[in-house]
Amino acid sequence: MPHYYDPDHLAKFGTIAEGSKELATKFFDWYGAVFQEGALSEREKSLIALAVAHAVQCPYCIDAYSKTCLEKGADLDQMTEAVHVAAAIRGGASLVHGVQMLEHAKKAGM
Amino acid sequence: MSAPIELAILEELASAERGPKRTKSLRARGSTLAPPEAQLLVLDDLPLERGDFDTALATCGWRELRPAPLEILQINVGRLCNMTCRHCHVDAGPDRVAENMDRETIDLCLAALDKTAAHTVDITGGAPELNPHFRYLVDQCVARGKHVIDRCNLTILLLPRFADLPAWFAERGVEVVCSLPHCRKRNTDSQRGDGTFDKSIEALRRLNAAGYGHGDPRRRLTVMANPAGAFLAAPQAALEREWKVDLALNHGITFDRLITLNNMPISRFLDWLVETGNLQEYMERLTNLFNPATVAGLMCRNTLSVSWDGTLHDCDFNQMLDIPVATGDGRRPHIRDFDPDALQARRIRTRRHCFGCTAGAGSSCGGATA
Numbered sequence: 001m002p003h004y005y006d007p008d009h010l011a012k013f014g015t016i017a018e019g020s021k022e023l024a025t026k027f028f029d030w031y032g033a034v035f036q037e038g039a040l041s042e043r044e045k046s047l048i049a050l051a052v053a054h055a056v057q058c059p060y061c062i063d064a065y066s067k068t069c070l071e072k073g074a075d076l077d078q079m080t081e082a083v084h085v086a087a088a089i090r091g092g093a094s095l096v097h098g099v100q101m102l103e104h105a106k107k108a109g110m
Numbered sequence: 111m112s113a114p115i116e117l118a119i120l121e122e123l124a125s126a127e128r129g130p131k132r133t134k135s136l137r138a139r140g141s142t143l144a145p146p147e148a149q150l151l152v153l154d155d156l157p158l159e160r161g162d163f164d165t166a167l168a169t170c171g172w173r174e175l176r177p178a179p180l181e182i183l184q185i186n187v188g189r190l191c192n193m194t195c196r197h198c199h200v201d202a203g204p205d206r207v208a209e210n211m212d213r214e215t216i217d218l219c220l221a222a223l224d225k226t227a228a229h230t231v232d233i234t235g236g237a238p239e240l241n242p243h244f245r246y247l248v249d250q251c252v253a254r255g256k257h258v259i260d261r262c263n264l265t266i267l268l269l270p271r272f273a274d275l276p277a278w279f280a281e282r283g284v285e286v287v288c289s290l291p292h293c294r295k296r297n298t299d300s301q302r303g304d305g306t307f308d309k310s311i312e313a314l315r316r317l318n319a320a321g322y323g324h325g326d327p328r329r330r331l332t333v334m335a336n337p338a339g340a341f342l343a344a345p346q347a348a349l350e351r352e353w354k355v356d357l358a359l360n361h362g363i364t365f366d367r368l369i370t371l372n373n374m375p376i377s378r379f380l381d382w383l384v385e386t387g388n389l390q391e392y393m394e395r396l397t398n399l400f401n402p403a404t405v406a407g408l409m410c411r412n413t414l415s416v417s418w419d420g421t422l423h424d425c426d427f428n429q430m431l432d433i434p435v436a437t438g439d440g441r442r443p444h445i446r447d448f449d450p451d452a453l454q455a456r457r458i459r460t461r462r463h464c465f466g467c468t469a470g471a472g473s474s475c476g477g478a479t480a
Contacts, residue, residue: 042348075294075338
């Protein structure tokens, strides 16, 4: 394994069942059910998945959900906005901790 | 003989104002992929694990593909178009002046129609409205009580000489099936040329004003959505719901139904797949997603496709690949020799491109099939 990330691993995801078929079956059944159309459309769920993929910075998920989003009818404008939502939450999550910093600094400072 | 096209029209068609152009036809570019046999060779040469269509059919119980009762006569009246979209399976464009159905062939189509119980005549192109005998053909089909479909690229309706068409269609109860790859500008223009989306919206407004898209079955407005790229069509029902909301909200437009079509790996879309390095992955996707539930509803089973010169084909895609219907005597099948019984007994001819119609939810000129 010359790289930590190998694009071929995405297609081999199912081989994770080798160590535990039971847990893999539960996971993939649940995973499939999650992405079924429900209160949210498949397109909306794919856009959420794309945003989360960027938040957790998973290249497999980014590969998979870039294509899935297109195939569910999203376009580049919508996908870019979804990624900005992830980025804004990540950035905001860092920045809002600044309030903790502020309180520590105010308490310790003069 | 091709129908002669008025010079004034040809001059109009060349301009971007009269028809957006994303590319040039393969023919105009002198592309090595212009000949159908070159396209078939590229497809046949791909290493695909599950790439034999007849084997795929056989594994789900279809030893051979035979027609169901004929419902639709699809007449491709020519390859002339005011647009040159990137994905066009016809390789249509303003330069295709030599392949347009003449009046004699149109009359042969009508005579053939009278020998069948087909309820629908599906008129396509190119931009079919550009054929000088288009209105004659529509009137003759309407007079025979047939349901008539015009496959419309929308932008053609903005040409001054065709400005009356929405009302003209409405009077005759013609269904307008219009191409719109996306309900938003980006993917529409990337596939069909800059300015297409705005022109399409204007054309849809005019169709709405003529009574189309408001639930009247005699003025049915159908949106045909095909992907702007190397991926399959979105789920049809969900897309219809979302686009109805989007187009109403953002543009005040209504339509009656939406149908989806996968891009066929032939002609200009094949050229694009090769050029962008997407061909292998796209074909793997089509073959991996072969869906047995799509086979019974394949359009080659209930439709017969006539080309501008009167040759008969199992579908419009086979037509563009120059694969005519199989005949017992090996002669090139022509509409003048139309024999409904012999045609009903034929075996449908398939090649690798057929995976485009059987992938995922299936794909046809009538939309998803599974």
